[in-house]
Amino acid sequence: AQKITQTQPGMFVQEKEAVTLDCTYDTSDQSYGLFWYKQPSSGEMIFLIYQGSYDEQNATEGRYSLNFQKARKSANLVISASQLGDSAMYFCAMNGGSYIPTFGRGTSLIVHP
Protein backbone atom coordinates (compact mmCIF):
# COMPACT_ATOMS: atom_id res chain seq x y z
CA ALA A 1 0.00 0.00 0.00
CA GLN A 2 1.12 3.52 -0.74
CA LYS A 3 1.10 6.34 1.77
CA ILE A 4 1.77 10.08 1.51
CA THR A 5 2.45 12.15 4.61
CA GLN A 6 2.39 15.93 4.69
CA THR A 7 3.27 16.92 8.23
CA GLN A 8 2.75 20.68 7.92
CA PRO A 9 -0.95 21.59 8.12
CA GLY A 10 -0.10 25.26 7.67
CA MET A 11 2.89 27.30 6.60
CA PHE A 12 3.57 31.03 6.50
CA VAL A 13 6.14 32.78 4.36
CA GLN A 14 7.08 36.36 3.62
CA GLU A 15 6.64 37.56 0.06
CA LYS A 16 9.79 37.07 -2.07
CA GLU A 17 11.22 34.46 0.30
CA ALA A 18 11.61 30.76 -0.45
CA VAL A 19 9.53 28.09 1.26
CA THR A 20 9.75 24.30 1.46
CA LEU A 21 6.67 22.12 1.78
CA ASP A 22 7.39 18.66 3.09
CA CYS A 23 6.21 15.37 1.64
CA THR A 24 7.28 11.89 2.64
CA TYR A 25 6.01 8.76 1.01
CA ASP A 26 5.98 5.04 1.53
CA THR A 27 5.68 2.43 -1.19
CA SER A 28 6.99 -0.98 -2.08
CA ASP A 29 6.81 -0.23 -5.81
CA GLN A 30 10.02 0.21 -7.76
CA SER A 31 8.40 2.45 -10.37
CA TYR A 32 6.36 5.35 -9.13
CA GLY A 33 5.65 8.97 -9.82
CA LEU A 34 5.36 11.90 -7.44
CA PHE A 35 3.23 14.94 -8.18
CA TRP A 36 2.46 18.26 -6.57
CA TYR A 37 -0.84 20.06 -7.09
CA LYS A 38 -1.98 23.51 -6.01
CA GLN A 39 -5.52 24.29 -4.95
CA PRO A 40 -6.29 28.02 -4.64
CA SER A 41 -9.26 29.24 -2.66
CA SER A 42 -11.30 29.15 -5.89
CA GLY A 43 -11.14 25.37 -5.65
CA GLU A 44 -9.56 24.09 -8.84
CA MET A 45 -6.66 21.64 -8.77
CA ILE A 46 -3.59 22.75 -10.71
CA PHE A 47 -0.67 20.48 -11.57
CA LEU A 48 2.71 21.96 -10.61
CA ILE A 49 5.52 19.45 -10.98
CA TYR A 50 6.35 15.77 -11.47
CA GLN A 51 9.25 13.53 -10.38
CA GLY A 52 9.71 9.95 -11.50
CA SER A 53 11.31 7.39 -9.23
CA TYR A 54 14.09 6.76 -11.74
CA ASP A 55 14.81 10.43 -12.44
CA GLU A 56 18.28 11.23 -11.21
CA GLN A 57 17.89 14.99 -11.33
CA ASN A 58 15.45 17.01 -9.30
CA ALA A 59 12.53 18.33 -11.32
CA THR A 60 12.16 22.06 -11.84
CA GLU A 61 9.34 24.11 -13.34
CA GLY A 62 9.91 27.84 -13.16
CA ARG A 63 9.82 28.89 -9.49
CA TYR A 64 8.95 25.35 -8.40
CA SER A 65 11.51 22.65 -7.74
CA LEU A 66 11.18 19.24 -6.21
CA ASN A 67 13.83 18.15 -3.71
CA PHE A 68 13.76 14.39 -4.29
CA GLN A 69 15.65 12.23 -1.79
CA LYS A 70 14.85 8.66 -2.72
CA ALA A 71 16.67 6.97 0.15
CA ARG A 72 14.78 9.11 2.64
CA LYS A 73 11.53 8.73 0.64
CA SER A 74 10.94 12.44 0.58
CA ALA A 75 9.75 14.71 -2.23
CA ASN A 76 9.66 18.23 -0.87
CA LEU A 77 8.33 21.13 -2.93
CA VAL A 78 10.44 24.28 -2.94
CA ILE A 79 8.85 27.53 -4.04
CA SER A 80 11.37 30.27 -4.66
CA ALA A 81 10.57 33.99 -4.48
CA SER A 82 7.06 33.50 -3.06
CA GLN A 83 4.25 35.62 -4.46
CA LEU A 84 0.91 36.55 -2.93
CA GLY A 85 -0.75 34.36 -5.54
CA ASP A 86 1.05 31.32 -4.13
CA SER A 87 -1.30 31.34 -1.13
CA ALA A 88 -3.19 28.06 -1.52
CA MET A 89 -3.45 24.44 -0.43
CA TYR A 90 -0.70 22.20 -1.79
CA PHE A 91 -1.11 18.47 -2.22
CA CYS A 92 1.57 15.85 -2.73
CA ALA A 93 0.44 12.73 -4.61
CA MET A 94 1.88 9.55 -6.02
CA ASN A 95 0.99 6.75 -8.39
CA GLY A 96 2.71 3.44 -8.84
CA GLY A 97 1.70 -0.18 -8.72
CA SER A 98 -2.05 0.28 -8.74
CA TYR A 99 -4.61 2.43 -10.49
CA ILE A 100 -5.41 4.20 -7.23
CA PRO A 101 -3.29 7.33 -6.76
CA THR A 102 -2.57 8.43 -3.21
CA PHE A 103 -2.89 12.02 -2.05
CA GLY A 104 -1.59 13.63 1.10
CA ARG A 105 -3.84 15.70 3.33
CA GLY A 106 -2.35 18.94 2.11
CA THR A 107 -0.46 21.96 3.43
CA SER A 108 -2.02 25.39 3.57
CA LEU A 109 0.45 28.07 2.52
CA ILE A 110 -0.12 31.73 3.32
CA VAL A 111 2.17 34.32 1.78
CA HIS A 112 2.40 37.59 3.74
CA PRO A 113 3.15 40.89 1.99
Next chain:
Amino acid sequence: NAGVTQTPKFQVLKTGQSMTLQCAQDMNHEYMSWYRQDPGMGLRLIHYSVGAGITDQGEVPNGYNVSRSTTEDFPLRLLSAAPSQTSVYFCASRSGSQHYSNQPQHFGDGTRLSIL
Protein backbone atom coordinates in the same frame (compact mmCIF):
# COMPACT_ATOMS: atom_id res chain seq x y z
CA ASN B 1 -9.69 24.31 -24.59
CA ALA B 2 -12.45 22.84 -22.41
CA GLY B 3 -10.38 20.12 -20.70
CA VAL B 4 -12.51 18.41 -18.04
CA THR B 5 -16.03 19.73 -17.62
CA GLN B 6 -18.14 18.91 -14.58
CA THR B 7 -21.78 19.73 -14.03
CA PRO B 8 -23.42 20.90 -11.89
CA LYS B 9 -21.12 23.16 -9.84
CA PHE B 10 -23.44 23.14 -6.83
CA GLN B 11 -26.25 20.82 -5.74
CA VAL B 12 -28.39 20.37 -2.67
CA LEU B 13 -30.18 17.06 -2.20
CA LYS B 14 -32.45 15.54 0.39
CA THR B 15 -31.52 12.26 2.04
CA GLY B 16 -32.62 9.37 -0.14
CA GLN B 17 -32.65 11.25 -3.42
CA SER B 18 -30.55 10.08 -6.33
CA MET B 19 -28.61 12.13 -8.83
CA THR B 20 -25.90 11.98 -11.46
CA LEU B 21 -22.81 14.15 -11.57
CA GLN B 22 -21.67 14.64 -15.13
CA CYS B 23 -18.06 14.63 -16.32
CA ALA B 24 -16.78 15.05 -19.84
CA GLN B 25 -13.26 15.45 -21.23
CA ASP B 26 -12.17 16.41 -24.71
CA MET B 27 -8.53 15.30 -24.55
CA ASN B 28 -9.10 11.67 -25.60
CA HIS B 29 -7.76 10.47 -22.25
CA GLU B 30 -8.07 6.80 -21.41
CA TYR B 31 -7.94 7.14 -17.64
CA MET B 32 -10.76 8.94 -15.83
CA SER B 33 -11.53 9.08 -12.15
CA TRP B 34 -13.82 10.50 -9.51
CA TYR B 35 -12.60 11.83 -6.16
CA ARG B 36 -14.23 13.26 -3.12
CA GLN B 37 -12.53 15.92 -1.04
CA ASP B 38 -13.42 16.30 2.61
CA PRO B 39 -11.80 18.77 5.03
CA GLY B 40 -8.46 17.50 6.30
CA MET B 41 -8.69 14.30 4.24
CA GLY B 42 -7.09 15.18 0.93
CA LEU B 43 -8.60 13.52 -2.13
CA ARG B 44 -9.95 9.99 -2.02
CA LEU B 45 -10.65 7.95 -5.12
CA ILE B 46 -14.23 6.74 -5.54
CA HIS B 47 -14.14 4.97 -8.92
CA TYR B 48 -11.92 4.97 -11.94
CA SER B 49 -11.94 3.84 -15.56
CA VAL B 50 -9.12 2.94 -17.92
CA GLY B 51 -11.25 3.03 -21.06
CA ALA B 52 -14.75 2.75 -22.44
CA GLY B 53 -16.56 -0.17 -20.85
CA ILE B 54 -13.94 -0.64 -18.11
CA THR B 55 -14.53 0.66 -14.58
CA ASP B 56 -13.32 -0.33 -11.15
CA GLN B 57 -13.61 0.67 -7.52
CA GLY B 58 -11.34 3.06 -5.71
CA GLU B 59 -10.90 3.59 -1.99
CA VAL B 60 -14.42 4.75 -1.11
CA PRO B 61 -16.88 3.29 -3.66
CA ASN B 62 -19.87 2.52 -1.42
CA GLY B 63 -23.00 4.43 -2.38
CA TYR B 64 -21.72 5.38 -5.84
CA ASN B 65 -21.99 3.87 -9.31
CA VAL B 66 -20.18 4.75 -12.51
CA SER B 67 -20.29 3.75 -16.15
CA ARG B 68 -18.14 4.60 -19.15
CA SER B 69 -19.91 4.12 -22.44
CA THR B 70 -17.67 6.54 -24.36
CA THR B 71 -14.10 7.77 -24.00
CA GLU B 72 -15.36 11.28 -23.29
CA ASP B 73 -17.97 10.77 -20.56
CA PHE B 74 -17.73 9.35 -17.06
CA PRO B 75 -20.84 10.07 -14.96
CA LEU B 76 -21.02 9.41 -11.23
CA ARG B 77 -24.35 8.28 -9.76
CA LEU B 78 -25.41 8.64 -6.17
CA LEU B 79 -27.97 5.91 -5.65
CA SER B 80 -29.59 7.08 -2.40
CA ALA B 81 -27.98 10.22 -1.02
CA ALA B 82 -26.84 10.26 2.61
CA PRO B 83 -25.53 13.18 4.69
CA SER B 84 -22.12 11.43 4.80
CA GLN B 85 -21.87 12.05 1.07
CA THR B 86 -21.78 15.81 1.57
CA SER B 87 -18.47 16.70 -0.04
CA VAL B 88 -16.74 18.33 -2.96
CA TYR B 89 -16.45 15.97 -5.92
CA PHE B 90 -13.76 16.17 -8.57
CA CYS B 91 -13.55 14.39 -11.87
CA ALA B 92 -10.10 13.96 -13.38
CA SER B 93 -8.51 12.46 -16.46
CA ARG B 94 -5.04 11.67 -17.74
CA SER B 95 -3.53 10.08 -20.78
CA GLY B 96 -2.40 6.47 -20.70
CA SER B 97 -4.17 3.42 -19.35
CA GLN B 98 -1.27 2.07 -17.31
CA HIS B 99 -1.35 2.21 -13.53
CA TYR B 100 2.01 3.96 -13.42
CA SER B 101 2.13 7.15 -15.44
CA ASN B 102 4.25 10.26 -15.63
CA GLN B 103 1.24 12.19 -16.87
CA PRO B 104 -0.53 14.53 -14.44
CA GLN B 105 -4.21 14.39 -13.87
CA HIS B 106 -6.39 17.15 -15.28
CA PHE B 107 -9.17 18.08 -12.90
CA GLY B 108 -12.59 19.54 -13.42
CA ASP B 109 -13.65 22.54 -11.35
CA GLY B 110 -15.50 20.39 -8.83
CA THR B 111 -19.09 19.91 -7.68
CA ARG B 112 -20.04 21.08 -4.21
CA LEU B 113 -22.74 18.68 -3.01
CA SER B 114 -24.78 19.06 0.17
CA ILE B 115 -27.11 16.35 1.45
CA LEU B 116 -29.72 17.49 3.94
